[in-house]
Amino acid sequence: MKSLDTKLANIRANPRSRDFILADAKDADMAFGVRAPGPRRYLAAKGARPAQFSPEVWSRDEFGYRNLPEFLDVIREIVQRQMVDIMLMSAYVSEQLAIKEGLFSKSPVTPAARANDTTDVWAVRHGCYTREPSQPFRSATIDQIQCGQIECDRSGESFPGANLGLYSVTFVNELDQDREALLWYKAFRQEAEQKSFRHFLEVFDPNVDSGIPPEKLGEFINDNILRTLAGVPEAGRPLFLKIVYHGPKAMEELAQYDPNLVVGILGGSAGTTYDAFRLIHDAQKYGARVALFGRKINNAEHQLAFIEMLRWITDGAVGPEEAVRAYHGVLQAKGIQPHRPLEEDLQLTDQAMSYDGSATRRGTVEVKNNPVATATAPPPAPAPAPVAKEVPTPSVEAVEQDAWPILPGGKPDFGKMTSVQRQSYDSWRLKRKFG
DSSP states (O other), X not given: OOHHHHHHHHHHHOTTOOOOEEEEEEOGGGXXXXXXTOBTTOOOTTOOOOOOOXXXXXXXXXXXXXXXXXXXXXXXXXXXXXXXXXXXXXXXXXXXXXXXXXXXXXXXXXXXXXXXXXXXXXXXXXXXXXXXXXXXXXXXXXXXXXXXXXXXXXXXXXXXXXXXXXXXXXXXXXXXXXXXXXXXXXXXXXXXXHXXXXXXXXXXXXXXXXXXXXXXXXXXXXXXXXXXXXXXXXXXXXXXXXXXXXXXXXXXXXXXXXXXXXXXXXXXXXXXXXXXXXXXXXXXXXXXXXXXXXHHHHTSSSHHHHHHHHHHHHTXXXXXXXXXXXHHHHHHHHTOOOSSOHHHHTSOOOOBOSTTSOOBOXXXXXXXXXXXXXXXXXXXXXXXXXXXXTOOSOOTTTSOTTSSOBOTTSOBOGGGOOHHHHHHHHHHHHHHXXX
16 A cells, blocks of 8 residues: 555544655756756666767856756655655556556655646746746646546546646736636546546745735735635545645644645755755644645755655654754764754745746745754764674664763664764664765
């Protein structure tokens, strides 16, 4: 059974459940083109698959993005390690990996495809589409997502491709525009219900000036979501939502309105590592049960370690600040140069929440008593002793006895650990996990 279905069942059966759904949004090729696979700094274990470029035309620095084969390798590695619950892709990438390779056939990871591509995600170089009010558009049909062709064989109950799609709506507070967007969503819902195709609903903030103060956007989005879904019976409703996090009040208001409505957040631009870790921590605290991070994962120095930290945070094992420090410990252990120094990476910044980076969430998130805003970072933890990868758990024999407190049976004593010792232990564990 897919982990997504197990967690959704647990969440609906027990609202207090800590089950949290994590999705990797690798669908940026429906927005960015060449830049979609992200910078080549991170590659899967298989390594580079460089193409040949004419040196008289290209400089080495000019071609800094992964190509599609390298991008697919990264997706394969994340899926094979079962690090996320959902892998969101374009219809084409889903066809290559789900239909042609069968990558997800025996995996707990659920494949999903972007079911529409409204114009506010057309973030091509030198284009101006994202500055115009969002217009509805769909490249792929449901049949093409499910089976890779214009019409599926529906004699069976399963399909070789993805049977979960992301449908996106952008409300701009203009009657004709918003009504048109909802008419397209209505047509999609009806077709999806007829073809047993599941979907989740992404609701973007307005991509143009809506006349709504930034601090009121959460209320505008919440009301539009609830008003839209009030006319939709259960058979046609989305599995969950994907929205901008507008702070604790807006999240609690929406999450507590209907226990059957599972709320998730989108990540926005890459930002600092603390931006990502604090976002998922706070969103979960105030009611979110899903996070879909695209650029935050895709631009990370080490994607596998970054995702692992997201898991630890949602599991309640570490806090955001501690996770940033542990993540930097992994980078240091692997000899990877971080994008920014630790002190800078511990800062909370104003992130862009639109595809082209023009819209930020100014005034929408209230952060009080940020412990890292003025505090001086503690000295780095002592380097953990090298451990063979096959050692299943830390023991007195496997690590330095003074690195962190140890229980009589050889297990770490978390109750007696200082923050520095916990960082040392986390760094050791991640080094063992990721080599």
